[in-house]
Amino acid sequence: MDPAKVKGFLSPVEGQMLSQYAVQGVLLGEAVEIGSWCGRSTIYIANEIAKTGRLFFAIDHHRGSEENQPNWEWFDKEVWDEQAKAIDTLPHFRNNIRLAKLEATVVAMVGNSAAIGKAWGSPVGFLFLDGGHTMSAALADYRAWVGHITQGGILAIHDVFPDPADGGRPPFEVCEMAIASGLFARIDQVDSLMVLQRL
Numbered sequence: 001m002d003p004a005k006v007k008g009f010l011s012p013v014e015g016q017m018l019s020q021y022a023v024q025g026v027l028l029g030e031a032v033e034i035g036s037w038c039g040r041s042t043i044y045i046a047n048e049i050a051k052t053g054r055l056f057f058a059i060d061h062h063r064g065s066e067e068n069q070p071n072w073e074w075f076d077k078e079v080w081d082e083q084a085k086a087i088d089t090l091p092h093f094r095n096n097i098r099l100a101k102l103e104a105t106v107v108a109m110v111g112n113s114a115a116i117g118k119a120w121g122s123p124v125g126f127l128f129l130d131g132g133h134t135m136s137a138a139l140a141d142y143r144a145w146v147g148h149i150t151q152g153g154i155l156a157i158h159d160v161f162p163d164p165a166d167g168g169r170p171p172f173e174v175c176e177m178a179i180a181s182g183l184f185a186r187i188d189q190v191d192s193l194m195v196l197q198r199l
C-alpha cells in the first residue's frame with residue numbers, strides 16, 4: 001500500500017527520510033512514533049523496520065489533536081464517530097496497517113502519549129514526535145520521552161516551522177530547546193521534518 005494515499009500530514013520526502021533514520025535508530029533501541037493519525041507516517045517507517053525484524057510502537061489516543069476537532073482547520077468528517085461524538089481514527093489506522101501487511105511489525109498503543117512515556121521502560125533508538133502541537137502537549141511529550149533516548153539515538157520532530165507565518169511554533173520551540181539543552185545536535189532536515197541526534 002502506498003503510504004502517500006493514506007490520510008495524513010507527511011510529505012513523501014519526509015516519509016523517506018524518517019524511514020531511513022528509523023532503521024539507523026532501531027539498532028540502538030526501540031522505535032517509537034507519537035502521533036499516527038490514520039497511519040501514513042507509521043507505514044513509511046514500518047515498511048523499513050519490518051525488514052529488520054523489529055517492532056514499531058505507534059502511539060496515539062486516536063481522538064485527534066486540537067486542530068482536528070469540529071470547526072477547526074483540519075477537521076475531517078470521515079473520521080468522525082457519530083455514536084461516540086468524537087474523532088476516531090483507530091479503525092482507519094488498523095485497516096491501513098492491515099492493507100500494508102504490517103500487522104506483525106506495528107504495535108498500536110492507544111492512549112495518552114505523555115502518560116505512556118512515563119511508564120515506558122526500554123531504551124529508545126528512534127523517536128518520531130508528531131502528537132499534539134500545543135506548547136503544553138509538545139512539551140509534555142518531550143519531557144516524558146527525552147530520558148528514554150539512548151546516546152546516538154534519533155529524535156525526529158515534525159511541523160518545525162522557524163517562520164511563524166508558515167505554521168505553529170511549539171514543535172520548533174521544542175526542537176530549539178532540545179538543541180539548547182546540549183543533549184541533541186541537528187543532523188538533517190527536509191520540508192518541516194527536523195532530525196536530531198542524541199549526543
Ligand SMILES: C[S@@+](CC[C@H](N)C(=O)[O-])C[C@H]1O[C@@H](n2cnc3c(N)ncnc32)[C@H](O)[C@@H]1O
Nearest residue numbers: 008009035037041060061064065112113131132
Ligand atoms: C498531526 S497528527 C499525526 C500525523 C501522522 N504522523 C501522519 O503521518 O499523518 C497528530 C496525532 O497526534 C494524536 N495526539 C495528539 N495529542 C495526543 C496525546 N496527548 N496522546 C496521544 N496522541 C495524541 C492525535 O490524535 C493525532 O492523530
